Structure formats: C-alpha cells, structure tokens
Amino acid sequence: MAASVPLPPDDEPGQHRPGLRERKKLRTRTAIREAAYRLIDEQGYETTTVEQIAAAAEVSPSTVFRYFPVKEDIVLADEFGPLVAAAVRARPAGEPPLEAVRAVLREAVGTILADRPEESARRGRLLLEIPAVRARMTETMAETSLPLARAVADRTGREESDLEVLVFTASVLAALREVTLHWAGHGRKDDPAALVDRALDTLRDGLN
Structure with a gap:
C-alpha cells in the first residue's frame, strides 16, 4: 500500500493535527514506502535493495532501517x-x-x-x-x-x-x-x- 497519507493543511481551522515531529516522521515513512513500491514495480521485489529505496526516498539507509527494521516491513508495517x-x-x-x-x-x-x-x-x-x-x-x-x-x-x-x-x-x-x-x-x-x-x-x- 503506497498511497500518501493525507495531512491537513497548516491553516485549516478547527482541525486537530499531530505535532511537527510526528508529521515529519509520517512524511518520511510515506516517502520510503512510495519509493519502495515504485522501485518494486519497476524492477521486482527481490532485486530492490534498501540502499536503492533510501536513495529514491532521499534518506540514508540507516533512516530506512530506523523506521523499518527489515525490508519486508516497508510493505507490511x-x-x-x-x-x-x-x-x-x-x-x-x-x-x-x-x-x-x-x-x-x-x-x-x-x-x-x-x-x-x-x-x-x-x-x-x-x-x-x-x-x-x-x-x-x-x-x-x-x-x-x-x-x-x-x-x-x-x-x-x-x-x-x-x-x-x-x-x-x-x-x-x-x-x-x-x-x-x-x-x-x-x-x-x-x-x-x-x-x-x-x-x-x-x-x-x-x-x-
């Protein structure tokens, strides 16, 4: 499942929103997932590496592992x-x-x-x-x-x-x-x- 998680705009009145840190984490998780699915669609699951996913999401491999301990978690967690x-x-x-x-x-x-x-x-x-x-x-x-x-x-x-x-x-x-x-x-x-x-x-x- 790779669709973006919608976040309410900053100026929407009366809308409860997560804090800045939580929003940043959510966007990072979403970016990693979207990059993973895009690469998997293009080249297959087995040949897609965490390093490739990190590069496509513009994060470090250590960041990917911080959010998803193993590659399978990217599509499951x-x-x-x-x-x-x-x-x-x-x-x-x-x-x-x-x-x-x-x-x-x-x-x-x-x-x-x-x-x-x-x-x-x-x-x-x-x-x-x-x-x-x-x-x-x-x-x-x-x-x-x-x-x-x-x-x-x-x-x-x-x-x-x-x-x-x-x-x-x-x-x-x-x-x-x-x-x-x-x-x-x-x-x-x-x-x-x-x-x-x-x-x-x-x-x-x-x-x-």
Missing part, C-alpha cells in the same frame, strides 16, 4: 494494531468481544481499501508472490496481537495473559491474515468486509 485496539475499546459496553472486533475490522478494511486501493492491491500481490513477506507478516502478528489482547482483556475483565484471551486474539488475527490472502488470491473481487464476516462467523460457528 503500519499502525494497525494500536488503532484497532483503541477502536475496540471504544465500542459499546456489553457488546460481545467478537462483535466488537467484527465492527472494527469491517470498518478498518473498508477504509483502507477506499483510501489506499493501489497500496492494498500491491501489498496483496506481494503477500502472494513473496514467501519472505508472508513469513514476516506471520512473525509480526505476535506484536500486533498485544494491544488487541489488552483491549479484549479490559472489555472482558480478564488478564491479557489468560489463555482464552490469547487464543481469541490470535484466532482473530489469523482470520484477518487469511482474509487478506483470499482477497488477493481471488482477483481482489470480493468485498473484504463480507470476507471478514465469513471468517469471524467461522470462528463463532465452526464448519457447520
């Missing part, structure tokens, strides 16, 4: 985990955890596809074609699951280390991974929100 966890916390009290997560994920995938369709398509293609990208996605799920596990634990009155909480969050993220791969592997024709429903219904009902 985002702030998805904390944002989803915050949205789950904001859902109505008493809503079952699975339904809270369902509502958040449906909205999230719809927003991502609406705002960054080309980036979503590129990411999906790389997930299908590059084993290292798929492996890194699975590896980083452990980090993504932590904020979600805390949010689920708070909603249910459990400890985030409870087996049930860990199984629930791991299952939800695994379902989301399969939704992503299914969507990409079937020509990106299906509605991702509907695929989220199908995946979470399977977690709820089993293979009935």
Whole structure:
C-alpha cells in the first residue's frame, strides 16, 4: 500500500493535527514506502535493495532501517494494531468481544481499501508472490496481537495473559491474515468486509 497519507493543511481551522515531529516522521515513512513500491514495480521485489529505496526516498539507509527494521516491513508495517485496539475499546459496553472486533475490522478494511486501493492491491500481490513477506507478516502478528489482547482483556475483565484471551486474539488475527490472502488470491473481487464476516462467523460457528 503506497498511497500518501493525507495531512491537513497548516491553516485549516478547527482541525486537530499531530505535532511537527510526528508529521515529519509520517512524511518520511510515506516517502520510503512510495519509493519502495515504485522501485518494486519497476524492477521486482527481490532485486530492490534498501540502499536503492533510501536513495529514491532521499534518506540514508540507516533512516530506512530506523523506521523499518527489515525490508519486508516497508510493505507490511503500519499502525494497525494500536488503532484497532483503541477502536475496540471504544465500542459499546456489553457488546460481545467478537462483535466488537467484527465492527472494527469491517470498518478498518473498508477504509483502507477506499483510501489506499493501489497500496492494498500491491501489498496483496506481494503477500502472494513473496514467501519472505508472508513469513514476516506471520512473525509480526505476535506484536500486533498485544494491544488487541489488552483491549479484549479490559472489555472482558480478564488478564491479557489468560489463555482464552490469547487464543481469541490470535484466532482473530489469523482470520484477518487469511482474509487478506483470499482477497488477493481471488482477483481482489470480493468485498473484504463480507470476507471478514465469513471468517469471524467461522470462528463463532465452526464448519457447520
């Protein structure tokens, strides 16, 4: 996903904006991602190096690694985990955890596809074609699951280390991974929100 992240203009009244430092970081991350996708489109993933990406983004290789520890993270890393966890916390009290997560994920995938369709398509293609990208996605799920596990634990009155909480969050993220791969592997024709429903219904009902 390589579309620019829109930032509000400095003189827009009543608009809450991140601080200058955060805006600069966001622009740097976006520049690195855009450069990476441009080079990957031109010459392929395997032959694109971090040094080339850094040069195209007009930053140093050390800056790239500061934002993205490995090359695969450039096409995978985002702030998805904390944002989803915050949205789950904001859902109505008493809503079952699975339904809270369902509502958040449906909205999230719809927003991502609406705002960054080309980036979503590129990411999906790389997930299908590059084993290292798929492996890194699975590896980083452990980090993504932590904020979600805390949010689920708070909603249910459990400890985030409870087996049930860990199984629930791991299952939800695994379902989301399969939704992503299914969507990409079937020509990106299906509605991702509907695929989220199908995946979470399977977690709820089993293979009935």
